[in-house]
Amino acid sequence: MQAITSTDLRPALQNAQVLVNLKSGRGAQHPDVHDLKSAFEAHGIAAEITRLKPGDDIPAIAADLARNGAGLVVAAGGDGTICGVASGLVGTDTVMGVIPLGTFNYFGRSLDIPETVEAAVAVIARNHRKSLPVGVINGQVFLNNTSLGIYPQILRTRESVYARWGRSRPAAYWSVMKTMMRLPRRLKLTVTTQDEQREVKTSLLFAVSNAFQLRQMGLEGAECIENGQLAVLIAPDVGRLGLLKNGLALMLGRAQRNQDFELLCAQSLNITSKRKSLLVARDGERTRIKAPFDLELRQGALSVLTPQRDAGAVR
Template sequence: MTGSEKTARLNGTTISVLLNDQSGKKDAGPNADDIETAFQRLGHAVRVVPFDPNRALEDTIADLLRDDPETIVAAGGDGTISGVAQALLGKQCHFGILPRGTFNYFARSLGIPQDLDGAAQIIAQGQTRPLRIAMLNGQTFLNNANLGLYPQILRSREDIYDFWGRSRAAAYWSALKVLFQWPKPLVITIRADAEEKTLRTPMIFVLNNAFQLRQMGMEGADCIEEGRLAMLIAPDQGRLGMLKSAVAMLMGRAARHRDFHLLCATDFEVRAQRRNLLVARDGERCRMTGPFHFALSDDTLQTLVPTDPKGDVR
């Protein structure tokens, strides 16, 4: 995704930070005092608001916006960041990111440092970049949205995280565990721009993050760089075939046509025989009723990014 960029000028107003201290590994990541200290070193006051799991995120953001802050910062993993992005989409308020998750694909795709001091400096001294965000039935996703097997993997992952703690190894093990159980594939019809096809598949990924695809060693990054979405479709090849494909993906050796099929389009519509499905957006699960429409947002997100990004971003 591309867009014009301008240097951000933060004044003395308070920067509001929404902190999800449940993101990332146990007992890891900056706490409220760490965040306040980091911004004080940069000459900025900051208001840290803890994430309340018992309150709608939209309501918390609405309260923050009533104070008319210049910048609202999401301190958490990709799921938390995606939720804050949903509330700020189309608004002039700057959007800052303090990565605190396991993978942090969105922050890494923008060249935002993973350490607190480096990320805080981007918020204080970086530039704004208007980003078009992907949507699934009107709900944002920054990296990917999924149907089929993957939301079941996320459900297993949370159980494993509760026992072993958050880590990439635990995330990979949860995927293999669910693959051994092998739920029934979906029967779906996909409309990609003007073309339509019906097929069976255990899993669909729709991505809007070229960086994540490259990290996975898979094709499709060029689709995103050209302003489209990339849809990866797992072939219906049985449990053994899916296990081989999963191992290939984990090792960065997945091959198109063998381990996945690729479609590129500005928008997708997916219709399934089962209309109500468990879906995932940036690692957060919920149930949605189809048809499932994937598209880029019309509005933009005024995101704070480095003034001199290193390498390819998004």
């Protein structure tokens, strides 16, 4: 079983660099800068707040803070923002704090981090560090999942749905169905793991590093992550009705292995495609990446402040 090690930091935290995305998830419930500062000051921590803007290179901003000696960088936003901050901190001595402000908050919820600012800051103030594995695709970090195929298109649709109806979980689910009704083009991929190589034709390849997210979605594969591997889900090659059926099963938490998806467990894998590049989703964000694709679960790459809990827990 993949353990998450833990170490208390000493001395107590006194300063925090806070990168906040106020455009994430639950807009009306977001704190303002004064609220954030006050929440940290209540625990004796001086917080310097940076408001992120569309187009900001979040990994570069976080990496620059770490390079200049920041001991604590806090990511306040949705999973995409948190992933961006983590990307800049992986492999450094800087610890990451988390204030979940997104729609689903899979990363924060997987670590029992509260979804209110005051409670999340209280977790940070307890100063309890855990070393976590991260997923990597062609050098780019993901904390929950990465995918090829239909899901990046779903994210594109979701942006337009959010713009019209606002950010919510029902709107996100509707984006899934709306995209699947258009019958996206299938991918022809060669997937190579440590054990096998196979040719697949699929509308979706979904690699997950967060067991909590799989359980929330009613999907198998948590045992892969518990054993220090990625859970790789591959959708079958089906037509429009099959895609809609799979999408409905996924949203209802009723998707079944070997019927709605095939499951592979792999610590690392290589994926080749006839296309020179593909649109790839990482924790809710879209990026075009050149093929081939090398994926791995990199152990102990990120330190995060979390509530105290058993050292053997797998998120």
